[in-house]
Structures are given as structure tokens and as C-alpha cells.
Amino acid sequence: MMGRTIFIDPGRCIGCQACVSACRECDSHRGKSMIHLDYPDEGHSVASLPTVCMHCEDPVAPCAEVCPADAILVTADGVVQQADTTRCIGCANCVNACPFGVPKIDLQAKLQMKCNLCYDRTAYGLAPMCATVCPTGALFYGTLDELRAERPGVQVADSFTFGTTTVSTGVAMVVPADKVRWPVPGGLPVVEINGRDVR
Amino acid sequence: MTEPPQTAEPSPPSGAAPAPGPAPGVTADGGPSPQAPAAVRRRAVLAGTAVSVLLILAIVFGSRLLRDFDSALLPYAVATVFLAFGVAYRYTVWISAPGARRLFRQGWRSFFSAANFRRAPTALPRMIATYLGFQKFLGARSHARWAAHQLLFWGCLLAAAITFPLTWGWFTFTSATGSGPGYEMRIWGFEIIGFDALGFLGWLMFHGLDIAAVLVIAGAAYFLWRRMKDRGAITGQRFAYDLVPLIALVVISVTGLLLTFSSIFLHGGGYQFLAVLHMVSVVFTLIYIPFGKFFHIVQRPAAVGMQLFKYTSRRTGEGEGEVLVCRRCHEPIDTAPYVANLRGTMRDLDLGFDEWAEYCPRCKRVLRGAAYLDHVKKGFK
Numbered sequence: 021m022m023g024r025t026i027f028i029d030p031g032r033c034i035g036c037q038a039c040v041s042a043c044r045e046c047d048s049h050r051g052k053s054m055i056h057l058d059y060p061d062e063g064h065s066v067a068s069l070p071t072v073c074m075h076c077e078d079p080v081a082p083c084a085e086v087c088p089a090d091a092i093l094v095t096a097d098g099v100v101q102q103a104d105t106t107r108c109i110g111c112a113n114c115v116n117a118c119p120f121g122v123p124k125i126d127l128q129a130k131l132q133m134k135c136n137l138c139y140d141r142t143a144y145g146l147a148p149m150c151a152t153v154c155p156t157g158a159l160f161y162g163t164l165d166e167l168r169a170e171r172p173g174v175q176v177a178d179s180f181t182f183g184t185t186t187v188s189t190g191v192a193m194v195v196p197a198d199k200v201r202w203p204v205p206g207g208l209p210v211v212e213i214n215g216r217d218v219r
Numbered sequence: 220m221t222e223p224p225q226t227a228e229p230s231p232p233s234g235a236a237p238a239p240g241p242a243p244g245v246t247a248d249g250g251p252s253p254q255a256p257a258a259v260r261r262r263a264v265l266a267g268t269a270v271s272v273l274l275i276l277a278i279v280f281g282s283r284l285l286r287d288f289d290s291a292l293l294p295y296a297v298a299t300v301f302l303a304f305g306v307a308y309r310y311t312v313w314i315s316a317p318g319a320r321r322l323f324r325q326g327w328r329s330f331f332s333a334a335n336f337r338r339a340p341t342a343l344p345r346m347i348a349t350y351l352g353f354q355k356f357l358g359a360r361s362h363a364r365w366a367a368h369q370l371l372f373w374g375c376l377l378a379a380a381i382t383f384p385l386t387w388g389w390f391t392f393t394s395a396t397g398s399g400p401g402y403e404m405r406i407w408g409f410e411i412i413g414f415d416a417l418g419f420l421g422w423l424m425f426h427g428l429d430i431a432a433v434l435v436i437a438g439a440a441y442f443l444w445r446r447m448k449d450r451g452a453i454t455g456q457r458f459a460y461d462l463v464p465l466i467a468l469v470v471i472s473v474t475g476l477l478l479t480f481s482s483i484f485l486h487g488g489g490y491q492f493l494a495v496l497h498m499v500s501v502v503f504t505l506i507y508i509p510f511g512k513f514f515h516i517v518q519r520p521a522a523v524g525m526q527l528f529k530y531t532s533r534r535t536g537e538g539e540g541e542v543l544v545c546r547r548c549h550e551p552i553d554t555a556p557y558v559a560n561l562r563g564t565m566r567d568l569d570l571g572f573d574e575w576a577e578y579c580p581r582c583k584r585v586l587r588g589a590a591y592l593d594h595v596k597k598g599f600k
Binding site for chain 2: 030031047048049050056058059060061065067069071079082085086087088089090093095101105106107109110111112113115116117118119120121122123124126128129130131136139140143180182183184185193195196204205206207208209210
């Protein structure tokens with residue numbers, strides 16, 4: 021886990037879309053929002069899940085590994101950058117290989133874009149746009165100690181399982197203190213789709 | 220953190236972790252990974268050597284056993300041999316990585332497929348024109364960047380088309396009357412065109428590089444300005460990767476124009492010094508090409524291979540459901556052969572979740588949210 025990173029607490033998310041709007045203001049992808057806000061149980065629950073790039077550490081950045089053009093740079097501080105505009109060929113390998121469903125692609129511009137932890141801000145010690153505007157603290161930027169100073173005893177997890185593979189990430193999620201379990205299920209294997217058991 | 224913690228207490232973030240900052244990237248220069256396996260490095264050295272030897276032979280025979288070779292241009296010719304080695308080496312390392320290797324094979328398979336050619340004979344030339352020539356995709360990113368890049372592209376292409384054959388001794392200009400003005404342009408000794416050195420065609424022939432320099436300076440100046448003013452471009456910008464290529468192009472073009480200035484207005488004053496300065500900047504740039512930003516020139520044709528692969532597999536599947544849809548929401552993902560190719564790449568890389576590639580990104584997120592809701596934080600309470 022990175023020293024300063026984003027901590028996501030879906031339990032606090034009210035689905036207000038403030039993060040989605042703020043993300044558009046990021047200088048490195050002006051006008052386009054890179055954060056995702058999904059409703060996992062739409063129609064039955066108001067639960068919402070914000071998704072930023074998780075900055076995978078092990079295996080390091082699957083998006084960068086599958087990139088045929090060496091377009092995705094992982095900087096020494098562990099931030100997985102968005103595609104280099106001179107190299108990206110718009111093949112969408114990263115879009116479909118990312119286990120968290122993060123990268124977006126502009127097929128006209130032949131260019132992948134993704135959350136880069138607001139590198140234009142975090143590189144200078146500022147919090148990312150999404151964490152800056154989140155009214156409920158569902159997106160928190162800082163160190164684990166800073167998070168715990170605000171929320172005593174909070175537990176976080178930074179590994180997720182996809183089938184038999186565990187992915188460790190730079191961004192972490194808050195998990196309940198009474199049932200801390202690692203790794204967190206990532207959704208694969210899929211057991212149920214639209215109420216139908218697919219096992 | 221590579222292992223899930225065994226205790227309830229997650230390991231605290233390392234205080235020694237480097238503070239975020241515009242640090243140099245681990246693959247910052249995009250150069251060959253220092254961890255490239257020995258077998259790949261050997262193959263790359265072999266490829267580099269073979270291409271360099273072929274180029275040397277082409278120079279020797281193309282210049283009619285060095286009869287037409289201009290020894291004043293020797294440093295340039297030597298630099299192109301290094302360039303050939305570097306490009307072949309880097310290219311081999313590049314296409315040895317799983318992602319590139321699989322797409323490289325599929326691209327060439329589509330290229331050489333007679334069936335594909337019969338079905339869509341214009342697809343390839345059309346893609347070459349749009350992706351490599353007019354670069355329409357850049358227009359979708361920004362009209363100004365497209366225009367500036369077109370200036371750079373055509374300027375560099377014109378300069379390369381003139382200078383490379385000249386330094387190799389492939390182009391020669393001869394005059395039957397000794398001092399002109401009638402000249403013949405020859406390629407490999409064969410006369411191609413005769414022209415009057417004092418006419419318009421002659422002026423164009425002898426000022427082709429000046430025209431190229433003006434195009435390049437205009438394009439590079441825009442990009443330099445953008446690299447200093449555009450906050451998006453500045454984010455994560457690296458001097459050696461982003462600025463050096465532009466500065467190199469400007470230095471080459473300006474010193475080249477000054478050579479013309481010297482010969483026309485200064486009666487050759489300072490010509491020797493300028494010629495050395497120009498030569499040094501060109502040689503440096505040629506040797507830099509395989510290892511920095513300029514390598515995108517070599518990589519970009521992969522976009523055509525990738526598009527051809529997707530295009531032909533989509534056409535093959537007309538009416539046969541060849542476009543794979545998300546297993547959950549049934550939104551199209553991509554062509555089935557493309558997804559199969561990606562899953563193969565993921566398996567090559569030991570990414571054990573390749574089955575996940577058959578779900579669209581949104582469904583992956585929703586399913587992960589649902590799993591969190593069910594198993595981690597019931598009801599997100």
C-alpha cells in the first residue's frame with residue numbers, strides 16, 4: 021500500500037455523484053470523468069460503489085502488462101498512469117483485462133484514459149479531486165494513520181480475489197472491524213447473474 | 220504488500236514510501252526492460268546485427284561500390300547504421316512481450332490472409348492512410364495537436380526521404396555541362412529526372428530540406444509551447460522523454476536553415492562550424508530514436524495491424540454472432556477472436572482471471588460491489 025492513498029468506504033457513499041463531477045476538473049483529463057459510480061443492487065437498495073483506479077501492486081498493473089504498446093507507465097511511487105498519448109493504439113486490452121473495470125477508452129481518439137490518482141494534484145501534496153469533494157468521507161485521501169485519527173479502529177483491506185488470483189492494490193477499501201477478512205471478494209467466480217444462479 | 224495479511228491488523232503503510240511526486244518512472248523511457256530475458260536479448264542482438272549488415276550492404280551496392288558515396292556525409296551514414304541496429308534490437312525486445320507478440324502475430328496473419336484481402340481489398344490502404352498518413356485519431360484528441368503533428372510528420376518524412384538516400388550515396392546529382400544549370404538526378408546510378416537548377420523544380424529540389432525545416436519548426440514550436448503551458452501535458456512530464464525530442468528537432472531544423480542562410484547571405488561564413496553543429500544534432504537524434512519518444516514512429520503501425528485484425532474478424536463474423544457480448548448485460552465487448560487473443564495474453568502473463576474478460580467493465584464493478592454487499596459489509600452498513 022502506498023504511503024498516502026485513497027481509502028474507499030462504500031458504506032458511506034450516498035451516490036451523490038459529486039466525485040464524478042469533480043473528477044472532470046482534473047487537469048490531466050479535463051472535461052472527462054474517470055471515476056465510476058455504480059449501483060450494485062439497483063432497484064432494491066440505494067447502495068452505491070465508487071470505483072477509482074486501484075493501482076494494482078501485485079501483480080503489478082495488469083493493464084500495463086497486457087498493453088501491447090508499452091503505453092502504461094507505473095511511476096516509482098506506485099501510481100499507474102494513464103496511457104501515454106504517443107504510444108496508445110486504442111486496442112482496449114487494458115479496458116478488458118482490468119479486474120476492477122477501471123480504464124475507459126475513446127475509440128475515435130484511439131486513446132485509453134483512466135484515473136491517475138489526480139497526479140497533477142497528488143504530486144504536489146494535494147488530495148485528488150474526488151476525495152476533496154466527497155461529502156461523506158466515502159473517498160478519503162491520506163495515510164492509514166490519518167484515517168484512523170478520524171475513524172478510530174477502522175480496518176482496511178488492500179487485497180482482492182478474482183477466482184484463484186489475489187490482487188494486491190495501492191488503493192484500499194474499508195472493511196467492517198468485526199469481520200476483517202482478507203482478501204476481499206472481487207466478484208469472480210460469478211455465482212449469480214440477475215437473480216439466476218450461474219454456478 | 221504482496222501477501223494478504225494473516226492477522227486482523229493490516230500492515231501499516233510504510234513510512235519510508237516515497238512521497239508522490241514527478242518521480243522518474245520505472246519504465247520511464249519506455250526503453251527495453253533491463254529484465255528482458257537473456258534469450259530475448261540474444262535474439263535482439265542478432266536481429267540488430269542482421270539489419271545493420273543488410274543496411275551496410277545496401278549502402279555499398281546502392282552507391283555503386285561507394286563510387287557515389289559522399290565521404291563528407293560519412294558520420295550521418297554511420298549514425299543510420301547505429302539507428303538500424305537500435306530499432307531492430309528494440310523492436311525485437313518489444314514484440315517479445317506477450318501482449319505485443321500475440322497482437323503482432325494476429326496483425327500479420329490478417330495482413331497476409333488472401334481471404335481477408337478478397338473480402339476487403341481497400342481496408343489496408345484505407346487504414347494506412349487514416350492512421351499513419353493523416354492520423355485522423357489525433358484530430359479527435361485535439362485539432363491543434365493534429366495540425367501541429369501533421370506539420371512535424373510531413374516535415375520529418377520529407378527530410379528523411381531526401382537525406383537518408385543522399386547519405387547512403389543512393390541519390391546523385393550530375394551535370395553533363397560541368398557547372399550546370401542542367402542537372403540530372405540519379406538513383407543507384409539510373410537517371411530519373413533532368414531539371415534546370417535555376418528553374419522552379421531546381422529550387423524545390425535544392426531547398427527541400429529548408430521547406431522541411433520550416434514545417435518541423437512550426438510543429439515543434441507548438442508542442443514546446445504546449446509542454447510549457449498545458450497543465451494536462453505538464454502532468455508527469457519528463458525532460459528526457461517529452462522535451463528532448465522537441466528540442467532536438469528544433470536544433471536540427473534551425474542549424475539546417477542557418478546552413479542555407481550562411482551560403483546565401485554570408486558567402487559561406489561560419490559554414491564549417493554550423494555543419495558540425497548540425498551533424499552532431501542529427502547524429503544524436505538518430506541514435507536516440509529507438510530509445511525515447513521517437514520509438515512511437517516504429518510502434519504506430521501496430522495500430523494498423525490491430526485495427527485490421529479487429530476489422531477482418533468482425534467482417535468474418537457477419538451474421539454469425541462473432542462480436543462477443545458481456546455474459547451479464549449482453550452489451551457488446553469486442554470481436555470474439557480479439558477477446559480470445561486477450562485471454563491468451565492474460566494466461567501468458569499468469570493473470571488467472573482471464574475469464575473476467577468476458578464481462579464488460581461496468582458489470583465487473585457491479586459484481587464486485589454485489590460481492591462486497593453480500594460477503595463483506597451486509598447492506599453496506
